[in-house]
Amino acid sequence: MSIATADTPRLDFAGSPVNKALTAEQKIELFRKMVRIRRFEQEALKYYNAGKIGGFLHLYIGQESVAAGTLSLCGENDHNITAYRCHGHAIMSGMDMNSLMAELFGKATGCSKGKGGSMHFFAPDKNFWGGHGIVGGQTPLGLGLAYGLKYLGREGAALCYLGDGAVNQGAFHESLNIAALFELPVVYVIENNGYSMGTSQKRSSSYRGCLAQRAEGYDMEWDVVDGSDIYEVRAKTHIAMERARKEHKPAILEINTYRYYGHSVADANAKKYRSPEEIENYKTNFDPIRLWRKRLVDEGVATDEQLDAIDKEAKAEAAAATKFAESSPAPTREDVMDDVYWETDNKTEASKIGRHFFTD
Numbered sequence: 001m002s003i004a005t006a007d008t009p010r011l012d013f014a015g016s017p018v019n020k021a022l023t024a025e026q027k028i029e030l031f032r033k034m035v036r037i038r039r040f041e042q043e044a045l046k047y048y049n050a051g052k053i054g055g056f057l058h059l060y061i062g063q064e065s066v067a068a069g070t071l072s073l074c075g076e077n078d079h080n081i082t083a084y085r086c087h088g089h090a091i092m093s094g095m096d097m098n099s100l101m102a103e104l105f106g107k108a109t110g111c112s113k114g115k116g117g118s119m120h121f122f123a124p125d126k127n128f129w130g131g132h133g134i135v136g137g138q139t140p141l142g143l144g145l146a147y148g149l150k151y152l153g154r155e156g157a158a159l160c161y162l163g164d165g166a167v168n169q170g171a172f173h174e175s176l177n178i179a180a181l182f183e184l185p186v187v188y189v190i191e192n193n194g195y196s197m198g199t200s201q202k203r204s205s206s207y208r209g210c211l212a213q214r215a216e217g218y219d220m221e222w223d224v225v226d227g228s229d230i231y232e233v234r235a236k237t238h239i240a241m242e243r244a245r246k247e248h249k250p251a252i253l254e255i256n257t258y259r260y261y262g263h264s265v266a267d268a269n270a271k272k273y274r275s276p277e278e279i280e281n282y283k284t285n286f287d288p289i290r291l292w293r294k295r296l297v298d299e300g301v302a303t304d305e306q307l308d309a310i311d312k313e314a315k316a317e318a319a320a321a322t323k324f325a326e327s328s329p330a331p332t333r334e335d336v337m338d339d340v341y342w343e344t345d346n347k348t349e350a351s352k353i354g355r356h357f358f359t360d
Contacts, residue, residue, distance in 0.1 A: 011232070012231070013231040013232040013234075016231070016235035018073070018234055018235060019231050019235060024301045026072075027301050027302075028296065028302050028306075028310070030069075030072060030230060031289070031292055031302070031307060031310060032310050032313075032314070034068045034230075034289050035310060035311050035314045036091055036318075037060060037064045037067065037088045037092070038061055038064055038289060039311070039315050039317070039318045040087060040097055040100065040101070040314075040317075040318045040321070041060060041061050042061070043101070043315075043318035043319065044057060044087075044101065044104055045057065045261075047322060048104075049265070053105060053106075053118075054106060055117040056117070056118055056119060056266060057118045057265040058084050058085040058118060058119065058264045058265075059085070059087075059259065059264075060085050060087050060088040060259070061260045062257065062258045062259045062287070063088065063191060063193060063257040063258070063288075064088055064288050064289060065228060065233055065257075066088070066191050066227050066233060066255050067088035067089045067091075067092045068088070068233075069234045069237065070159060070233060070237045070255075071092040071159070072092070072234065073234060073237055073238055073241055074127070074159070076156075077149065077154045077245075078156045078157050078158070079129060079145045079149070079156065079157075079158045080093065080127065080129070080158070080161070081128075081129040081130060081132070081142045081145060081161070082131055082132070082138060082161035083132055083133075083135070083136075083161060083162055084118070084131050084132065084133045085191075086118075086121050086131025087100065087118070087121065089131070089161065090123065090128060090131070093126045093128035094123070095121065095123050095128070097317055097320075098320075098324040098325070099111040100121060101318075101321035101322055101324065101325040102321075102324060103116060103117065103118075104117065104118055105325040105328070106331070107328035107330055108328060108329050108330060108331045108332075108335070109328040109329070110325075110328075112339070113331055113339060114331045115331060115339060119131050119132070119133040120132075120133070129145060135166050136162060136166040138161075138162065139160055139162055139169070139172040139175045139188065140171050140174065142158050142159075142160025142175070142188070143160070143175040143178060143179055143184060143186055145186070146158040146179065146184035146185045146186035146244075147182065149184075150183075150185060155245050155246070156245060157185045157186070157187055157241040157245050158184075158186045158187070158244075159187050159189055159241075160187070160188050160189065161189045162188065162190055162191070163190070163191055163193065163196070164190055164191075164192040164193065164196060164201055164204075165197060165204060167190060167214070168204070168205060175188075176188070176215070176220065176252075179218070179220070180218040180219055180220050183248045184248060185244035185248050185249070186244065187240045187241055187244055187250065187251050187253060188251070188253070189237075189253050189255060190211055190212060190254040190255065191227070191255055192211060192227075192254050192255065192256050193259045194256075194258060195259075195273070195274070197267070198262075198272075198273045199273075200273070210224050210254055212224055212253065212254035214252070215251070215252040220250050220251055221243065221249065221250075221251040221252075222253070223251070223252075224254045224255075224256065225237070225253055225255040225256065226255075227256050227257035227288070228258075228286040228291055229288075229291065230288060231295075240253055258286065260279060260282070260283060
């Protein structure tokens with residue numbers, strides 16, 4: 001990937017309508033959400049390394065402004081679904097740290113009752129349809145959410161997130177074709193952190209200008225976004241979401257971002273395929289929380305002391321979530337067959353006939 005520098009020109013999107021409408025409290029809340037995501041994950045990393053958390057742990061540290069910026073635009077009829085790097089989306093969707101940390105610890109009080117782990121956070125009641133472990137597997141599901149919105153006549157958009165490594169999956173391209181043909185209100189968000197596991201974008205994908213440009217093959221709109229600038233993320237995502245809501249037009253957004261750790265915590269080569277200089281450049285010049293904090297202070301929206309207090313609260317919340325998780329009970333052997341099929345658990349009519357229809 002090309003390495004941006006501190007001197008790379010940046011446009012100012014603070015004046016876009018959707019950002020001008022932000023109150024001081026809403027701007028501070030964006031900072032709070034991003035800090036909560038980071039502190040939650042730093043706490044999780046500590047206990048994963050201590051052997052308290054099993055399975056995989058795909059950290060979102062460095063990418064917080066993507067989830068915060070896009071999901072801050074969602075309303076009652078907007079839905080979202082993502083891949084296995086799902087902690088940020090879950091917190092932005094309104095899930096509480098206790099149930100999330102308990103899920104990481106494999107406890108019955110977890111959001112998926114301790115059966116899903118890091119990759120399977122879910123909250124359908126908050127229009128968050130989960131993290132998914134199969135690469136690209138969530139893309140036709142995001143398409144289905146959009147189909148449901150149109151079928152039911154609801155003015156909303158489905159945000160479907162994927163990594164740059166998923167753009168070559170066949171299911172994704174099939175989804176793009178159907179989205180364009182059926183004119184479905186889905187916005188595919190490529191969180192491009194530059195690496196497909198440990199393989200750079202240039203070695204894993206063939207493209208001319210950018211990955212989002214592939215949308216042209218499906219007669220879809222597309223755009224590229226600087227993921228370190230939450231104003232730009234909101235401004236460009238708002239355009240795509242409004243087009244989806246009002247015109248039922250799909251789109252692809254490629255949001256350039258960066259992860260500070262490996263593909264997962266188990267990625268032993270995380271510091272071998274990226275130079276220390278590359279990682280440090282992004283931490284120093286493009287960290288989304290650091291940039292947003294500076295913006296809030298420069299705009300006179302908040303003081304360093306206020307933001308320090310918010311950070312301290314987030315750390316305390318994450319620590320309390322760990323205590324909750326550690327003291328929670330584990331799932332029982334008797335529960336192993338539950339939560340496989342929702343229809344079966346709830347004994348619905350659909351479970352008897354094996355057919356499912358959209359209903360109100």
